[in-house]
Amino acid sequence: MNRVTVFDQTMQKTYEWLHELSDELGWNDSQRAYVGLRATLHTLRDRLAVDEAADLGAQLPLLVRGIYFEGWDPSSTPVRVRHVEDFLRPIGDALFWEQRGEPERVARAVFALLARHLAAGEIDDVVGALPHEIRDLFPADVVARHTAVSVHPVH
Numbered sequence: 001m002n003r004v005t006v007f008d009q010t011m012q013k014t015y016e017w018l019h020e021l022s023d024e025l026g027w028n029d030s031q032r033a034y035v036g037l038r039a040t041l042h043t044l045r046d047r048l049a050v051d052e053a054a055d056l057g058a059q060l061p062l063l064v065r066g067i068y069f070e071g072w073d074p075s076s077t078p079v080r081v082r083h084v085e086d087f088l089r090p091i092g093d094a095l096f097w098e099q100r101g102e103p104e105r106v107a108r109a110v111f112a113l114l115a116r117h118l119a120a121g122e123i124d125d126v127v128g129a130l131p132h133e134i135r136d137l138f139p140a141d142v143v144a145r146h147t148a149v150s151v152h153p154v155h
Contacts, residue, residue, distance in 0.1 A: 010062035017064060017113060024109045034067075039094030040110035041068045044126070047081055050074045052129050059118045084133040104137065111138045120145070 015030070022033040045053045045068055057068050081087050084104075092103035115123050115138060127135050127146045135143055 006062065010064075013061040014063040017061070017117070021109055021113055024112065025106065035094055036091070036106040037064075037110055037113075038067050038070075039091045040107050042071070043087060043090045043107075045069075045072060046077050046079045047087065047134070048126065048129055049078050052125060053077065056118075056122060056126055059122050082131045082133070084137065087134045087137075107137045108139075111142075115139050115142050 018030045018033045018037065021037055022028065022030060025033065025036070027033060041064075045056070048056065053072075053074070057065050060068055088103040088107060091107055095102055095106060114126075123138070123142055124146050127138055127142055135146070
């Protein structure tokens with residue numbers, strides 16, 4: 001039977017993302033990285049307006065996009081969350097085996113992964129859609145770039 005190249009490519013890309021995330025977190029477990037990636041992507045997706053969530057999803061590799069959209073009910077989004085603790089709670093629930101502080105570390109690692117692999121404009125749009133406390137989970141250069149754009153808008 002012939003293999004479908006696009007499936008092979010998306011599997012490879014997904015494993016690259018999981019290994020990169022595992023390395024960043026100091027984990028040696030792709031399953032654990034998958035749970036952290038999935039929980040963070042779902043938490044982020046559910047806090048974005050439908051159009052922004054769809055735009056972000058369109059930027060993801062095919063298999064990661066499937067993980068991202070899995071179980072999504074656009075009619076119940078966006079969930080209004082203003083405080084970082086409320087944002088991190090569902091990630092912590094998914095990472096029930098981890099210690100306190102891990103949800104933030106995982107969210108930061110996933111957001112850094114997204115910032116490295118997705119278009120800067122899309123990341124800026126996502127960051128701009130989030131409250132400041134949650135926005136600060138993204139890498140400092142991304143937050144600074146967004147702040148510079150917000151303070152000095154281009155006309």
